Amino acid sequence: MEIDKKNNGVSASTTATQPLWLLAEITYQCPLQCAFCYNPTDFDKHTQNELDTESWIKVLREARDLGAAQLGISGGEPLLRKDIEEIVTEASSLGYYSNLITSGAGMNEKRIDALKDGGLDHIQLSMHDITEEINNFITNTKTFKLKQKIAAMIKDRGYPMVLNVVLHRYNIDHIQEILEMAEGLGADYIELANTQYYGWSLVNRDQLMPKKEQVLHAEKVTNEYRKRVGNKMKIFFVVPDYYDDRPKKCMNGWGEVFMIVTANGDVLPCHSARVIPNLEFPNVNDTGLKGAWYDSPAFNKFRGDDWMKEPCRSCSEKENDLGGCRCQALLLSGDAESADPVCTKSPNRHLIDQAIKDTENPGVEAKPIMFRSNKNSKKISDGEEKERLAKFHATP
């Protein structure tokens, strides 16, 4: 579907297909404090103005009308909200395929049954390692046993078992054992997601980023395991883009498939879009989702390829990756319209090469991890920790 050419500095060759995927980041509160969380580091300022149940139900209806069929209910930890059952029931009656993305904290027998009765289609549970030590370290909480218990509960209730394991230098060498654990738990799907560096993970990049040989080893083990296990357990390996020479086609294109509504009602084309300055994102308290998706300057800004600069503009591969990730371009180079620095054709590729080099330098990771806590978020919002952020962020 073509939309009208807008004369507001917005790309003219927009595609504006329908949103197929709605991610509801229903709260930023979370009992876990994962060092790799992609949530914004300043989430603390959005914890007081969360949308109420009625607003979420309106969001679900409008997105469904626009074409969204997959629904992710995420956070923070969504189970901290008492109205998840109500929201799931509405989603089911609207015909969504609904997914609760959870750490397991807040789940119990009563709730998992109520969610099943409400029509929840599947649960994606985060797992961290085969060892209690690493699990508890990286989440800064004692949650290892809880996760094992919730995994069994998910299986017992007949949900498809989808495990998500974020990979970083502390657990990536345990990949064989992690896959064995998943198979043992009866997982139908496992997503091995190499850390992408946004939000808290970018702040902790030195501490989290694995070395190249660790990544190559993990990929090899995963491929062998996949061959053996076949369709019985589907294994997704999300590649770490820093170790690639072309960027990822981020979100499958800005404003093409994904629509995210945050805890405070901002409507975003990707999780971290708010890092881009001078882009005003629509909010469901002011506007409907249809207007947000089709007409808002923010959603149209990076649709198509009219916004591209060189080397992307004349690149023969631009359709493959659409210039990569706008947020990563902004965060690392200071310019959201520049090529993703991951691309070896980017004039900023040296920033990635330096980060890779730093993984070999034991002195670089010596700083303590900054865990995702309300206290640390407040610190960052208040402008403390500027020096630490400046190392990674090109913009002030």
Add this chain to the structure above:
Amino acid sequence: MAIQTKDIYKIAAHHRFQWEKAQDCYVILFPEGMVKLNGSAGEVLNLVNGESTVESIIEALSKKFIDVPNLAKDIEGMIELALDKAWIEKVN
């Protein structure tokens, strides 16, 4: 995977087949995924219901699409593809 005319299939566990008004097509939904089906693929899977044999699906669609050549082969090909993708599973 070779299929037999007496085989009966159903939409696989953890998968959902439904009509999407906004997309104007049938889709299959499953954890982390969604496949939009083109017109003929949708027509075939709409009859994969855990009761109809492959033979009866071919018969029903032959009545609906009278002038289409090689229809039986196309239908079997579609069912084989769906089976290979694990969207459907064998009942009998």
